[in-house]
Amino acid sequence: MIPSRHDNPFASCWTQPKNQVYQFHAGESVDLLISCLENQGWRGQVFGPHGIGKSTLLTTLARELSCRGYDIQPHSLRGAQCLRWREFTTSPTVNRRTIVIVDGYEQLRPWSAWWLRIRCRWTGAGLLVTTHRPCSLPVLACLLPDLEVVQRLVAKLSQHTPTSVTRSVVKASYIAHRGNVREILFDLYDRHERYRREL
Amino acid sequence: MIGLNIHIRLDSDDRRYLPGESLTGRFSVDGPEHDTVRAAEFSVLWHTTGKGEEDLAVHFFERFSHERISQLDFRTPHPFEIRLPFSPQSYDGMIVKVCWCARLRLFLPRGQEIVSEEPFRLGETQPTLMN
Numbered sequence: 597m598i599p600s601r602h603d604n605p606f607a608s609c610w611t612q613p614k615n616q617v618y619q620f621h622a623g624e625s626v627d628l629l630i631s632c633l634e635n636q637g638w639r640g641q642v643f644g645p646h647g648i649g650k651s652t653l654l655t656t657l658a659r660e661l662s663c664r665g666y667d668i669q670p671h672s673l674r675g676a677q678c679l680r681w682r683e684f685t686t687s688p689t690v691n692r693r694t695i696v697i698v699d700g701y702e703q704l705r706p707w708s709a710w711w712l713r714i715r716c717r718w719t720g721a722g723l724l725v726t727t728h729r730p731c732s733l734p735v736l737a738c739l740l741p742d743l744e745v746v747q748r749l750v751a752k753l754s755q756h757t758p759t760s761v762t763r764s765v766v767k768a769s770y771i772a773h774r775g776n777v778r779e780i781l782f783d784l785y786d787r788h789e790r791y792r793r794e795l
Numbered sequence: 796m797i798g799l800n801i802h803i804r805l806d807s808d809d810r811r812y813l814p815g816e817s818l819t820g821r822f823s824v825d826g827p828e829h830d831t832v833r834a835a836e837f838s839v840l841w842h843t844t845g846k847g848e849e850d851l852a853v854h855f856f857e858r859f860s861h862e863r864i865s866q867l868d869f870r871t872p873h874p875f876e877i878r879l880p881f882s883p884q885s886y887d888g889m890i891v892k893v894c895w896c897a898r899l900r901l902f903l904p905r906g907q908e909i910v911s912e913e914p915f916r917l918g919e920t921q922p923t924l925m926n
Contacts, residue, residue, distance in 0.1 A: 597922065598810055599885050599892040600914040601844040609844055785846055789889045793923070 603792070605757040606785035613651040619745045619752070626660045633657075633736055638695060638722025640736030643729075647778030648739045650726035651699050657724065658697055666695050666722075673700035692720035701725035741775020743767060749777070750784065759784075760791040799826040801899050801911035804872070810915040814881040818915065821872035822899050829870055834902040835859040839877050841917075845891035854880055884918025 601609050609615060620626070633640050642650045662668045667689070690696075696716055701709065709731070716723040725733060743766075750766050761784050769787075773779040805820040812818055818839060824832065836858050842851040855877045859867070867873060875897075886893040896912040903909070 597887055598914050598916045599844075599887040599894045599922075600896070601842075601892075601894060603887070603892065604844075607844045608846055609849055782846055786889070793889075 602757050604785055604788050605753040605759055606781050606788055610753055611781045613655045616652045616655070618649060618653040618656040619749045621742065621745065626656055629653075629657060629736060630660060630664075633722070633724065636734040636736065638724075639716070639733050640724050641701065641731055641733040642724070642726045642737045642739065643731075643735060644726075644737075644739030645728060645741075645776070647776035647780075648741065649745075649777055650739060653737060653739070654697060654699055654724065654726050658695075661695055665693065667691070667693050668695055668697060669721075670697045671699070673698065673703040690715075690719045690721050694719070695722035695724055698723070698725040701727040701731060702729045741770070741777075743770050743775075746770055746775070746777060746780060759788050760795075761787055798828040799824060799832070799901065799903075799909060801901065801909065802872075803897050803899055803911060803913035805897065805913060805915055807915070810913075811919075812879055812915060812917050814879060814884065814918055816879055818877045818879050818897065819875065820897065820913075821874045822869075822897075823872045824869040824899075824901065828903075831903055832864055832869070832901050833861050833904065835864060835869070836898075836900045836902075837875065838898050838900075839879075839895070840898060841883060841885075841893055841895045843891050843893055845888070847891070879917055882918075884920045885916045886920050887922035889923050 597603075601607055618626075642653055644650050658668045658670060669690070696712070698704070698712070704712065713723060713733070715721075723733065724736070725731070747763055747766055750761065754761070765787060766780070766784065769780045769783045773783060801822065801824055803820065803822045805818065807819075822837065824835075836856065838853050838857070839855040840851060840853045843849050883893050885895055894914060895917045896914045898910060898912045900908060900910045
C-alpha cells in the first residue's frame with residue numbers, strides 16, 4: 597500500500613477548520629449570518645463549548661467576507677500568536693472595511709478585551725470573535741451539539757475516501773464524546789485506521 | 796470549473812522505489828484552457844499526514860515561467876528524472892504516515908491554482924499492523 601492523505605478521511609488535513617466548510621443547520625446559511633452581523637454593526641460573538649465548530653464557522657465567515665472585499669485581520673490567541681493582536685492597536689491600515697477576527701477571545705485579559713473593543717469602535721472596524729464564555733458583544737451564533745450535523749460532516753468527509761465507519765458508530769462516538777466534534781473526529785480517525793488494518 | 800487536466804505518470808507500474816533509486820516519469824497538461832497557465836511548479840516532496848499538524852519537505856523543485864511553458868508546450872509529456880534520497884522512507888502508521896508524491900501546481904489568472912499529486916512509495920518500511 598502506498599501511504600497517502602487519502603487513506604483516512606478523518607486526517608487533520610481534511611478536518612482542520614481552514615480546510616472545512618461549516619455545516620449549517622437547516623435554514624441557516626453564511627449569507628444569513630453575515631446579514632445578522634451587518635445588522636449588529638459588524639460586531640458579534642460565536643459562542644459554544646470546546647470542539648463544537650466555532651473556529652470552522654469563523655473561518656467560513658472570514659472566507660466569505662474576504663470574497664466580498666472586506667479586509668480580514670485574523671488573530672488566533674494560541675501559543676506564540678497570542679501577542680499579535682496588539683499590533684492591531686497601532687496599525688494604520690484599519691478602517692471601516694476592516695473586520696478583526698479573534699479566535700479564543702475569552703483568553704484575553706479583561707483590560708485587553710476592553711481596549712480591543714474600544715479600538716475597533718474608534719476606527720470603525722468590525723469585531724467578530726469566538727468564545728467559550730459569553731462576552732459583552734452581541735451574540736451572532738450560539739453553537740450546540742447536533743448529531744445530524746455531525747452525521748452530515750462525516751458523510752461529506754468520506755465522499756472521496758470510503759470508510760467502514762457507519763452512522764451507528766458515529767452516533768456512539770457522539771454520545772461518548774458528548775458532541776465534541778473535534779474529539780469525535782479523532783475517535784473516527786482511530787476507528788478507520790483499525791478497520792483498514794483488519795481488512 | 797477549470798478546463799485543465801494534469802497528468803503525472805510514473806514509469807514504475809507499482810510506484811515503489813528503493814532509497815537512492817531514480818524516480819522517472821512524465822507530466823502533461825491538457826484541456827481547453829491550457830494556454831492560460833501563468834506559471835507551473837513541479838516538485839517531489841514528502842509530507843506527514845495523520846491526527847496532528849502536517850510536516851513537509853521538498854526534495855526537488857522546478858519552476859516554469861510563462862515563457863518557458865510556452866516554449867515547452869505542456870500538452871506534450873514532459874519527462875523528469877530525480878534521484879530519490881535515503882530517508883525518510885514511506886510509512887503507514889496508525890497515528891502518522893509519511894507520504895511521498897510528485898506534485899504539479901499550476902498558477903492561473905486571478906490567483907487561481909490547481910494542484911495534482913501522484914503518490915509513490917519510497918523504501919520498504921512495513922506498515923503498523925493491529926495486534
